[in-house]
Amino acid sequence: MAGLDKRVNTYEEALAGLTDGMTVLAGGFGLCGIPENLIAEIRRRRVKGLTVVSNNCGIDGFGLGVLLEERQIRKMIASYVGENALFERQLLDGELEVELTPQGTLAEKLRAGGAGIPAFYTATGYGTPVAEGKEVREFRGRRYILEEAISGDFAIVKGWKADHFGNVVYRHTAQNFNPVVATAGRITVVEVEEIVEPGELEPSQIHTPGIYVDRVILGHFEKRIEQRTVRA
Amino acid sequence: MAGLDKRVNTYEEALAGLTDGMTVLAGGFGLCGIPENLIAEIRRRRVKGLTVVSNNCGIDGFGLGVLLEERQIRKMIASYVGENALFERQLLDGELEVELTPQGTLAEKLRAGGAGIPAFYTATGYGTPVAEGKEVREFRGRRYILEEAISGDFAIVKGWKADHFGNVVYRHTAQNFNPVVATAGRITVVEVEEIVEPGELEPSQIHTPGIYVDRVILGHFEKRIEQRTVRA
Amino acid sequence: MALSREQMARRVARELKDGYYVNLGIGIPTLVANYVPEGMDVMLQSENGLLGMGAFPSEAEIDADMINAGKQTVTARPGASIFSSAESFAMIRGGHVDLTVLGAFEVDVEGNIASWMIPGKLVKGMGGAMDLVAGADNIIVTMTHASKDGESKLLQRCSLPLTGAGCIRRVLTDLAYLEIDNGAFVLRERAPGVSVEEIVARTAGRLIVPDDVVEMTF
């Protein structure tokens, strides 16, 4: 890792600087497109008191779910967290705080965090518990609530291919939250299935320009499937 | 044009419904990636009193500049309009109103217009004439101004390739404002260099999903160059 | 008789129009995709970032990187596009989806919908439902008319925390198809063999019964 070359060789190096109490933004939707190995490395480092921002919190024993086992997560910001018995238990026990955020608002808050927009208005959540304590404002006869940006100390991202400069493309619907999460980390770490030479990715087809990316690492992925569904 | 098939055969059909006093959003940066033929069709239709939103206003005799000749534009919202003698004359004569908007704020206002965000805060323009009459608000110790979304009756867009469903890809830096403009039109019309069959464009590589597009037309383009610069 | 799940899906499918972009929620709404009328083509949006959802895959086609918002493996049809969650909800929030179909616990005469949270029970989250109801002009709620113990789900005022305020105009239950207008449910169609009286009895919110309530046919 030197200059524009973002490649690192070890997961330890990939998450160097991650310490207790930090905010970690994680890409993925369910178990699709999650940074499996970076999550495993967070577990290995045994950092505690994390705030984790991710659409979901994995399942028991896989994905972000593994960080619950050693009680590493203090607060979870997510849109849906229902797939995880350990999560439920820690929540009911008061060991874990959860801030439920509508999925589109969560994506937009992360985009805003990366894009220098401190806050925006949205109709999503107006008149619901999500609006509690938030400013309500009318524009052209409709009511909206004010939502603030989210950014984090680390963003952990799962890409398909990246070049040395950290330009990333995602594969199919494994894209999901990964590109927005990538923009909103003070340090953004991307793990990918393949690292290619600069110039191999078509410039107009890059999903995440390297300017957002600090470290790139080559990983191997289990890619567990949550709802294996086939046609009759 | 039926169901998901957005193709139309004539420019007249492409802009059917465009009438006096409407707001037209136009893609392009300088003369790069401008919807040349759709602009020519607006001229041919002789609609008047338009509000045009575009980063620039073309040059004398090309691009949006041609709409000045018959005084079709009442108001221009742009970030930079300096390349056009006729524009200057109409502005000084008070025939034309101009609302100068910082380039990034303009792009974000259009994105917001397409994305259901009625307004957002930005530091851009705070403390400058752009902030006049706008709310100032502090977030985390920094001051921002409130900017509202822009949407339009028609969006005119220049793409490279589109399929029947209106999925569009742009070529090189002719992308510029085109994707954001495409999201913010009540009716979005895209002219392209090539129309391909559905399935020919890789799903993850589409810049403008067809959901934003109402009409697609095949065009031929002059692609005039503003600053031809070569290396020694 | 009350509509079956399949009949509910078939009835909703009659609201489709050629060229619609449609977001179908989990459960009965998902079944609507099976009843797109002949000669009509619609594009299914899945809020995890897929426009142009296709059939479920064969065993050979299964790909962990290709799922829908229900986290099921799916395929993309020709002409599909795939994008980020931010883009997906820009589409939804911006009102570009032509029709949204989703389930609910309760709906009321003001067009309020409650579908995500039962106080005292563990709350799993709203997922994309709040964005979907706030972003769409055209929503059909599908649900049973009453709970298992006979309590009406069509109320004067939702009792549960809301998913969205004032955003629902159409409800299809197992007993009836209703519009919400001007502070009341308006009965438009009744399920085959279900009497207006039964619908009146099972609707807690203000209900208007026009003279011309149609009996659905399948």
Next chain:
Amino acid sequence: MALSREQMARRVARELKDGYYVNLGIGIPTLVANYVPEGMDVMLQSENGLLGMGAFPSEAEIDADMINAGKQTVTARPGASIFSSAESFAMIRGGHVDLTVLGAFEVDVEGNIASWMIPGKLVKGMGGAMDLVAGADNIIVTMTHASKDGESKLLQRCSLPLTGAGCIRRVLTDLAYLEIDNGAFVLRERAPGVSVEEIVARTAGRLIVPDDVVEMTF
């Protein structure tokens, strides 16, 4: 003697670091690209939507679809990316660009900058300049120290309408390199052969002259 345009570009280039993402404005800032130190690699951002701007094209390479923010034909270097204006300014506004270099009419001791509008003259527009100065932490303004008729451009308070408020910390003029700190210009370096006295005489805003003002060498 006052610095030449090329010397100004060379001095700015010393502020580059390996791996920087840099946005260079029109004029002297553009020249900085010619003086990237040996063994160092930086990536040039052009706000029309290009990260990784390369050299100007040969006649054969010219492509109308490939321009920079100055509307000049350019090329993309290997490892470049190309994106929409919204994405380009998300990058800029979000503070992801490491160094921004741009010209100005005036700068003052509060870090205000005026660079786009002279009342009474026709206003062409601010383009991306307001976004660039608001989004960057690290900005170098390059301009002549005084106007042609000798009026200082380093002021106690900008007289022209601002491009940005309180956002400038570093200024390179043809006479000096200065930092802005705590309501004053701090003289850090002087052009070869230019005396501190001359700089003092040509600086209208409060100026602090430390003991260790370095003379630039080229």
